[in-house]
Amino acid sequence: MKLFYENDANLNELAGKTVAVVGYGSQGHAQAQNLRDSGVQVLIGARPGPSWKQAEADGFEVVSVAEATQRAAVVQILMPDERQAQVYREEIAPHLRAGQMLLFSHGFNIHFGQIVPPADVDVAMIAPKSPGHLVRRVYEQGGGVPGLLAVYQDATGTAKSRALAYAKGIGCTRAGVFETSFQEETETDLFGEQAVLCGGATALVKAGFETLTEAGYSPEIAYFECLHELKLIVDLMYEGGLARMRYSISDTAEFGDYMTGSRIVTDETKREMKKVLTEIQQGEFAKKWILENQAGRPTYNAIKRQEAQHPIEQVGAQLREMMTWIAK
Ligand SMILES: NC(=O)C1=CN([C@@H]2O[C@H](COP(=O)(O)OP(=O)(O)OC[C@H]3O[C@@H](n4cnc5c(N)ncnc54)[C@H](OP(=O)(O)O)[C@@H]3O)[C@@H](O)[C@H]2O)C=CC1
Ligand SMILES: CC[C@](O)(C(C)=O)C(=O)O
Ligand SMILES: [Mg+2]
């Protein structure tokens, strides 16, 4: 297994070149600021609105997506996945030149055929394995988040070295960059966020909170126990795996962990995880998400409203008011 670190990447690959970061949201603001701090010349592509203003306030030159595409050697597409295909068709594709590189941080649109670039541009991916705000925070602290590299199309023969230079610019080679394919990144990323990191974790937290409060325990204690402390437990796993977390907790907790974990995440849960993975692999999830957006997101919006009303959100907001060190 090959992992790329600082010495495997050369920022000179981007010297004298402009990197356009299209979109200044979660990943866009973080990657753009890290690149700039690494000495890379960055131009932001945006539409008039809050992101444009924010990027200017952060000291960037901001231009339209079309102009950014025209002026850049590398175009990193960091708009929401469901918006990328239309903006690509209307504002990026007409201005692409042979030898440019299109970069992504997630393979959704290339893997599921929503964006089909011309054969004479490089197409690669540097996907940070982290939420955008931590891409920035960890870089500022002197570290980096791990990343995945994939080359879909190498028209120039330099796609990999240029993508690695980009990975170095955003800090990923400090932690390690693993080479993969667009298919593997797309399928594992969707699975991870649905089954474990986001869908799985929020369902577990809510079920624990509801079990305690429905049994008459106070919501404040249920919040501390099932949500707040989860971060502290996961921090220990992040630092040293399951063993470090189990070293720090009491033996009572560790015995309870061994006895109870497999009663909560059961064989049935794992069977369902396999079904979720199959749906992702067969493109069923992608189709559902594309159609949901075409219909104006009725399901997404309804569930989002309902989730905001969950009592764990109300009690959490009150409790966090007193914990001023927690970032807003
Ligand atoms: N969020 C994350 O941490 C991670 C994301 N990724 C991937 O990174 C990519 C970006 O995701 P993320 O950072 O979450 O995206 P965001 O939802 O944060 O991106 C929003 C940005 O896109 C801009 N935008 C939206 N529509 C348009 C448009 N029509 N024209 C120009 N700009 C537009 C918004 O501008 P405006 O303010 O004008 O609306 C805003 O700047 C995706 O491929 C995602 O899968 C990968 C790893 C983690
Ligand atoms: C876990 C969600 C993620 O895949 C990420 C932060 O890596 C995303 O799409 O935002
Ligand atoms: Mg991810």
Ligand SMILES: [Mg+2]
């Ligand atoms: Mg993702």
